[in-house]
Amino acid sequence: MHYVSESTKEYECVMQVHSDFDQEKLKSVISKFKGKIYQRPPVRSSVSRRLRTRKIFEIEVQEIEGKMVLMRIVSEHGTYMRKICHDVGLMSGYGAHMRELRRTRTGIFDERNLVTMHEVSEAVYMWKNCKDETYLRGMVMPMEIATCGIPKIMVDDNAVNAIAYGAKLTAPGVVGFQEFKKDDLVCVITTKGELVSVGKALVDYRRLAKVDKGEVATTDRVFIDRDVYPRKWGEGNRSSA
Structure with missing residues (x-):
């Protein structure tokens, strides 16, 4: 949930303008908020009110009715x-505040994925009392879905168990990868698509394509159980002395 909560968000927001306004002027002001903006958290917030930058990927006016x-x-x-x-109101000179807000997407999950607690309750009832798990399986998603927006590094089976014990990912275990930059969050997956771990990239993908040894990524969180895959480290030749 930590990684999901820090992903891209989508909102439906109702803004109330404080005075009569020219629609085209207001739309022009709103369009200027696309891209990187400076923002200081409001007084009623759970974080310190330091000036910071945030990126607006899309912002569009869907409907105007009266001052809404x-x-x-x-x-x-x-x-x-x-x-x-509030800032749109200041920039336009009309004054404004947020009237209503609904979050419609967090990362890969949007409103179309949602089910009600009542539906979950019924699905659990069918599973426990009727031995029918069809409805529950239709609701429960593999955890790998939550990582759809994070770059992946695929490893061979021999590297999985070492990572499950906390080892960093090294280049010899890599069999494929997507594009990423150094210090980006990356997911390590098996050749079957199973989530092994999440960590920070120690090289970018261009560098990774050219190396055959050395550390590639840290192991910050492990998601696969230990010893699901065979243990392969420490099997080299040993001295008998």
Whole structure:
């Protein structure tokens, strides 16, 4: 959940403008918020009010009714929508505040993936009392889905168990990879697509393509059980002396 909560967010936001306004002028002001912006968290927030940068990937006006403006906003995590509304009001000169907000997507998960607790309760009942796990299997997703937005490094079977015990990933175990930069968050997966670990890249993907030894990524979180794959380290020739 830590990695999911720090992924891209999408919102449906209703902004109330404080005075009569020109729609085209307001839309022009709103469009200027796309890209990197400076933002200081509002007074009522759980973090320190230091000036910071956040990225707005998409911001668009979907509907205007009276003084109510419905916007769709896709942003970096940690962006305050009510602060965007307030700043739009300042920049336009009309004044504004956030009236309603609904988060519609976090990372790979959006409203279309949601099920109600009532539906979960019924699925569990069917599983426990009727031995029918069909409904429950339709709701429970593999944890690998949560990592869809994170670059992957694929390793061979002989490297898996060492990583499961906390070892860093080294170049000889790598069999494939996606594009990533040094210090990026990366996922290590098996050739079957199973999530092994999550860590920080120690080289970028271009460097990785040219090396055959050395450390490639740290192991910050392990998700696979130990000894699911065979233990292969320490099997080299040993001195009999």
